[in-house]
Amino acid sequence: MHVLRVVALMLVAGATGVLPSVAQPALQPASVAAQEVALSLDEALQIAYINNYAMRDARLGVDEARAQVKEGYGRLYPQVDVSGSYTRNLKSANPFSGSSAGNLFSSLGFVDWLAYNERARTDDDAGTDPLTFTDFFDRQQDGLDRAGISLGGGSNPFFVPNQYVSGITISQPIFDFSAFIAVRGASRYLQTSREYGLKRQEQVLIDDVRAAFYQALLAQESVDVARESVSRTSSSLQEIARQVSQGVTPKFQRLSMEVELANLETAYLQTQNQAQNAFDQLKMVIGIPVDQPVRLVGELRAASYGDFQTVSMDDAVLLAIEHRPDLEQVKQDIKLQQINARVTRSGYLPTLSAFANLNYIGNVPSNRTYVITDPNDPFTFTQGQNTYFSKGYWNPAVSVGVQLRWRIFDGFQTKYRAQQIQIAADRMDVQLEQRVQGLRQEVAMALRNLEAARLQIASQERNIERAELNYAFAEKRLGEGVATPLEVRTASDQLDQSRLNHLQAIHDYLRARSAFETAVGMPLADSAELNLAAARLHE
Numbered sequence: 001m002h003v004l005r006v007v008a009l010m011l012v013a014g015a016t017g018v019l020p021s022v023a024q025p026a027l028q029p030a031s032v033a034a035q036e037v038a039l040s041l042d043e044a045l046q047i048a049y050i051n052n053y054a055m056r057d058a059r060l061g062v063d064e065a066r067a068q069v070k071e072g073y074g075r076l077y078p079q080v081d082v083s084g085s086y087t088r089n090l091k092s093a094n095p096f097s098g099s100s101a102g103n104l105f106s107s108l109g110f111v112d113w114l115a116y117n118e119r120a121r122t123d124d125d126a127g128t129d130p131l132t133f134t135d136f137f138d139r140q141q142d143g144l145d146r147a148g149i150s151l152g153g154g155s156n157p158f159f160v161p162n163q164y165v166s167g168i169t170i171s172q173p174i175f176d177f178s179a180f181i182a183v184r185g186a187s188r189y190l191q192t193s194r195e196y197g198l199k200r201q202e203q204v205l206i207d208d209v210r211a212a213f214y215q216a217l218l219a220q221e222s223v224d225v226a227r228e229s230v231s232r233t234s235s236s237l238q239e240i241a242r243q244v245s246q247g248v249t250p251k252f253q254r255l256s257m258e259v260e261l262a263n264l265e266t267a268y269l270q271t272q273n274q275a276q277n278a279f280d281q282l283k284m285v286i287g288i289p290v291d292q293p294v295r296l297v298g299e300l301r302a303a304s305y306g307d308f309q310t311v312s313m314d315d316a317v318l319l320a321i322e323h324r325p326d327l328e329q330v331k332q333d334i335k336l337q338q339i340n341a342r343v344t345r346s347g348y349l350p351t352l353s354a355f356a357n358l359n360y361i362g363n364v365p366s367n368r369t370y371v372i373t374d375p376n377d378p379f380t381f382t383q384g385q386n387t388y389f390s391k392g393y394w395n396p397a398v399s400v401g402v403q404l405r406w407r408i409f410d411g412f413q414t415k416y417r418a419q420q421i422q423i424a425a426d427r428m429d430v431q432l433e434q435r436v437q438g439l440r441q442e443v444a445m446a447l448r449n450l451e452a453a454r455l456q457i458a459s460q461e462r463n464i465e466r467a468e469l470n471y472a473f474a475e476k477r478l479g480e481g482v483a484t485p486l487e488v489r490t491a492s493d494q495l496d497q498s499r500l501n502h503l504q505a506i507h508d509y510l511r512a513r514s515a516f517e518t519a520v521g522m523p524l525a526d527s528a529e530l531n532l533a534a535a536r537l538h539e
Helices: 002-015 041-051 053-074 101-108 108-122 131-147 176-248 251-286 313-323 325-346 413-479 487-521 525-539
Strands: 036-039 081-087 162-175 294-296 351-364 370-375 378-384 396-403
Touching: 002 413, 041 053, 041 176, 041 251, 053 176, 081 487, 108 131, 131 378, 162 396, 176 294, 176 325, 176 413, 176 487, 251 294, 251 487, 313 325, 313 487, 325 413, 351 487
Parallel strands: 036 294
Antiparallel strands: 081 162, 162 351, 351 396, 370 378
């Protein structure tokens, strides 16, 4: 039944949007649950561990830290970049302008003329005569005109209007000291979050759930006290009414008792409202819908009220320093800052990486026609048309190499950045000292509250016995007509107050015990267990 109730409450929470669900929106109104669910402290703790908002946030923090570690390792892996671009060149400069290289391309026409005349001179069967340079080019131009071919013009023969570049760049760090240290620092951060931050949040959650549960129990039992007070006053009113009817008691005493009963009924309703508020607060802490009816299982009791009386303050503080995750978290944060300082100072060192570039480049002209010369007649021409993706326009390019980067001077930025990080670490040292002093105060306060609550419980237990006996005497004397209703009301009020004081003392003891366990950072069965743990630390 214990497990079934936990599962039932968690199912209710999940159905109403408290548990995260991909099938439901992040915000939606909770549905009304008709069936009341019994809830013990142990069950409340189990549900809160899964459903509590702070715990869920802490677990997400661990996931975030794990992702940061993976991100840090990514700096050691190869980096692969894919890029692509298209450029429309409207005008390009001649790369050979101003140099003698342009004459080289201008003289290529002379090569054709010389080759023609050489063939005419040596080939007797051709029956051709050598031509002057001007006649040769005039006949070539006539052949082009007959074929309807225009070679166009322009001062830059290398101008290409359409340019495409696509490629893959691969780089691999060979030596990057800051990356190696950063990975170690990220791992430290994950360890801090997982082992210390989450664990401390769990300890705080246990204390919060206990506080809310004990407060709800106190409110629930206060309702019982108020109900019994109303019942006793109602019985006294019946007795006064009987005496008034017999003429032995004046009517104003009955009226006075009726007023008293009405006031108690109002107070009873207010106590019920306060109890409902306490129940709603408990539901919020453990993470179930506030409109889910809940009945608490348990009562304000403790197995023993004498625990930790013999606990040494120094032993308790020593145990707290050893087991408090938040103190260890500060220590780890200091180490993390020191690692960050090393990462910053590594900026003085060079970095070495290897790279490989694989590109595919396309230079596509707008006019993609070309001239075909008749091999038997140098003055007869035809023209062809290339496609947009002709192989002549597209070419691969591959390059590999290593790159060394070493910033020799950065205006002292690295120096002062490392100095800032070291100052932050020193400030954390001061915070750690302050935490230890706060921890000492926290432990001392918990021990004092434990002892005060223990003494109050002992005092109120005796006081309740006297108040119950006093009320029984007053009620009996009222029945015999030798006591006034005022005496009965006074005795009833004293009994109610004694019971409430006793419940409050028990509540304060349970809260102080939970606060003490939270202060030392571990659950304790009794003072013997604490003394044994402290003795192990002294060894």
